[in-house]
Amino acid sequence: MPRLTSDARHKVSFTLNGHAVTAEAEPRLLLTDFLRHVVGVTGTHVGCEHGVCGACTIQIDGQPARACLTLAVSIEGADVRTVEALAPRDAEPGRLSVLQEAFRRHHALQCGFCTAGILMSLDAFLRDNRDPSEAEVREYLSGHLCRCTGYVPIVAATLDAARELRDGGFNV
C-alpha cells in the first residue's frame, strides 16, 4: 500500500486555479503552508491555525474549506481555488470580480487580513444562493472572524453583489 514516510517529501498533483500543479510536501505539511511557502501563492492568509477564524478559507472541489485543517498530501487530484482566481484573468489589470468590487464600494474590508477567506466563502455561497436573505448571509459569515468592520459593510456588499449577479453580472 502507498505509505508516505514522515521524513521525506512526496509529490502532490492537483489543480490550482485552473492550472495543473505538482509540488512536494511532507505528510505533516498543512495546505496553508504548502500553498504559501512551497507553491508560492500567498493570497491565502494564515490566522488561528485551528479552524476558528476562517482567514485561510479556500475552495476544494468547489466547496469552501479551511486550508489550515487540510493536509497538503490529502489534496492529491483535487480542484483547489484560492483568492487569486477571483479577478477576471484576461481583463485589464486592476479589474475585480463583482463580489470584490462590491467589497471595495462598501468598504467591506479595513486591514484585509480576513478578506481572502471571506471572499472564497461568499463566492461559493452566491453561486449556490442567487437571492439570499440578510439572515442567510450572516449565518454563512458566522464561519469567519473580522475584527475591523463589524460585518455590516460585508453583509451590505454581499447583498449588493447578489443583486448585481441576478441582473446579469458575471462573477469571474
Next chain:
Amino acid sequence: MKPPRFDYVRAHSLAEVTHTLAAEGGDARVIAGGQTLVPMLSMRLARPKVLIDIMGLSELARIEATENGLRVGAAVRQATLLAHPDLARLQPLLAAALPWVGHAQTRNRGTVCGSIAHADPSAELPLVLVALGGEVHLAKRWRQRSVAAEAFFLGLMSTARADDEFVAGVTFSAARAGQGFAFREFGRRHGDFAITACAAVVDERSTRLAVGGVADRPVARTWENLDGTALEDALNDFAYSLDARDDLHASARLRRDLVRKLGAATIAEARRCRV
C-alpha cells in the same frame, strides 16, 4: 502550531485500514475529514506515528436507509448528509441538529462519524445519536461489532473503541409514526460548541431528553409522559444528576438552569411536532 511528523497511508481498501491498525495499534489514527484531528495534531494534543486516510474508500461513503435506521458510513461528510433529500423525513432530529454542527465551511469537510469518534461532550452529533438510541459500528481485522450509543461514550473524548478498531459507520434510528423531535442549543455564538444542547424524542407514551455540554458525555433520560410540576421535578432531578462543573464559559448553576429551561422548551417543541 504545526503538526508533528507522521507517516501517511492513503487506504485503498478496508483491509488496508484494519491491517495497519492491527500492526500499529495505538500509534495509528484514522483520519477522515480532519476537522478535529488536524487541530489536535497542530496543538500536539495527538501524536500518532501513522495516519490512515479513509476518504478514498467508496464503501464507507454510503448513506443507507435500512430497517434499523439511517446508516451513515465513515467517509460521509456532514454537508453531504445535510443535503440528503430525504433526511427530514427519515430522521427529522438529524435535519434539525446538523446545521448547528460547526460552520458550513467545516461541515463541507468534517464527517459524521469523525465527530462521533472524537466524542466531545458538547458536540451535537454524539448527542443526537444518544437521543435516538443509535449504534456505532466498529471494525477491526477479521471482525466487526456494533455498540449501543450509550455504551460507546465513556467520558470526555473517551469511547469504547479499542486501539485496533475504527468507527466504520453509525446507525441513527429512523423516525416512527407518532414520534416528535426537537433540538435546541445555547452557545456563545452560532457554530461554537454548545454550552448546553438538548434533543427530545417524544411519542404517545414517553418523553426522552438527551443533554450535551453538561456531563462528560451526552446523557439521556426517558420518562412516562409527564406534565406540569411532575415534569419540572423530573428535569430538576436530571439537571442535578449530571454533575455540572464551572468552567470558563458557564457556571454549573447556569448549566443546570439550562437543562431545566431549555429541556422543557425542547420537550414542548417535540410534542408540538408529533405526527
